[in-house]
Amino acid sequence: MASITLKNIIKRYGHGKAATQVIHGINADIRHGEFVVIVGPSGCGKSTLLRMVAGLEEISEGEISIGERVVNNLEPSERDIAMVFQNYALYPHMSVFENMAYGLKIAKVPADDIKARVDKAAKILEIGPFLQRKPRELSGGQRQRVAMGRAIVRQPQVFLFDEPLSNLDAKLRAQTRLEIQKLHRELGITSLFVTHDQVEAMTLAQRMMVMNAGVMEQFGTPEEVYNLPATTFVASFMGSPPMNLLKNAPDAPPNTITGIRPEHLDISPSGWALTVEAVEMLGAERLTYGRWAHGVGDELVIIRTEEAHTAPALGSTICVTPRANKIHHFDAVSGLRLGTSPATPARL
Template sequence: MASLSLNNVVKQYGKGKHALQVIHGVSAEIEKGEFIVIVGPSGCGKSTLLRMVAGLEEISGGEIRIGDRVVNRLEPAERDIAMVFQNYALYPHMSVFENMAYGLKIRKMPPAEIKARVDKAAGILELAHLLDRKPRQLSGGQRQRVAMGRAIVRQPQVFLFDEPLSNLDAKLRAQTRLEIQKLHRELGITSLFVTHDQVEAMTLAQRMIVMNAGVMEQFGTPEEVYHRPASTFVASFIGSPPMNLLKDVPGSRGGTVLGIRPEHLDIGSDGWEVRVETVELLGAERLVYGRIGGEAVIVRTDESQPAPAAESIIRVRPREDRLHWFDAGSGKRVAA
């Protein structure tokens, strides 16, 4: 495994006044063995950033290091990385064993070592009983595990995952997330994982890079990103439902936006007046959607509290130690 360093990495298409910059000076130091998730909405540049690390996209500025080597001008095959895509890209005429072994055969590795590596990876991924099957005989989750196995046998310095779970249904996504966590614990290989799913990011990441329009908005642990978002973008993107962002409530200050998570608003006999619009019943919890004046607000409660009726008026009190303040112009976090 190796460390990974991004130093003011820039990507633009075209030159001069017609140039379109899509990655704006991303810098991050990733330690050996870390599992880093790059998360953001569609079109934010997360896959472009990953492809630059892989060597599939040229960088326009800055520096990428894998271990002690600057890899800016190295071909993908020279970077000692392995990549897993959302489409499994398996050879349909080959067995699972042959698919996993193919890259090693191309490198002319001895057959005995190839078998040892494939058998070890198949054991980790619970594929040992499927090695003779063809891809058409496998489920989507099994095919994705084969694709991961093909990457594992290469024993790379860095794993790159480009939305590998996006083709799976919700149950398989959750199951495969657990398998990826287990895989990382066993192998400890430095990993970059791209996703647009913030739940996936929160559950997988040791640290996460939150991207927005080519800019790295925040780089931190899931707990840091959730509990101390660096901007209104991060506050609204990370969390389901997102943080409430309010400009005109009692106690707010000029030029700032007040942020409060839905679970940090307590229904009671005093506090802000909320007109209820609708209530979602979600088993053990309820989401109350309403308005404070003209601003939308969401309140999360548990099943122990009675659900308020639509069009009723309730009062909610924010927890004072859970308030977040952001600059109304830049959207950046400011001191309380």
């Protein structure tokens, strides 16, 4: 087990005036045994950052340490890491056992130790019955567990996961998330996990790094990120449906954006007047979409209520009241949260 320290990490492609900077000064301390998720939309730089930790991408500026060692100039094989990829990267002609054991054989680990490590990893991942099968005989979820088993047997200081669940269907994704949580509890190995899926981020992370266009917008626990978003980007990206971000909210301070999550708006006899445009039934809950009545503005407001509430008629006017202690205010120009936050965005 080891900590990971990122100091002012910058990545540029190209040289001189033609260089394009894609990572803008990332600073983070990841503790021994911590599970950190790097989350953000496609193209935000999250996989590039992970690949720099792995040694698969060069660092333009800054310093990466794993444990007590600065690893900027070390090859991937010298960093004591194991990586799990999106595409599994299994050898099709080898059995499950041979795939899991291959790296250890190359490292000239004794055969008895190899068998012991593979058997232990197979037991943890519940793939013992499949050790003699070829990858083509396995489901997608089973192949992903083999890929994780291949990483486990290495006994590394750090696990790096690059969108490992992207190829699985929704049911398997949920099941594999539980397996990864169980795996981390049992092994306690420092882990960096990259995903664009906010559900994966919220359910897996002990802390999460929310990235946007190469900038770390916020680094904090899932609760901090959801309840106290540091920027309008974080507020809109984390949450489904996203936080309502309103320029025309009544009684809002000048030059601000008012944020309120859909579940923190209550239908009431008076309050904000909205014209109902659509209603979505989502099993145990309902989403109501309304626009300001009486020409206040053209913004769409989303309200989340329990299924037991009577659905409002399309075209009708309803009133909602925001819960006073759940209202957020952001600067209209910078998008930064007004007031203090436990996780300050990196660009401040």
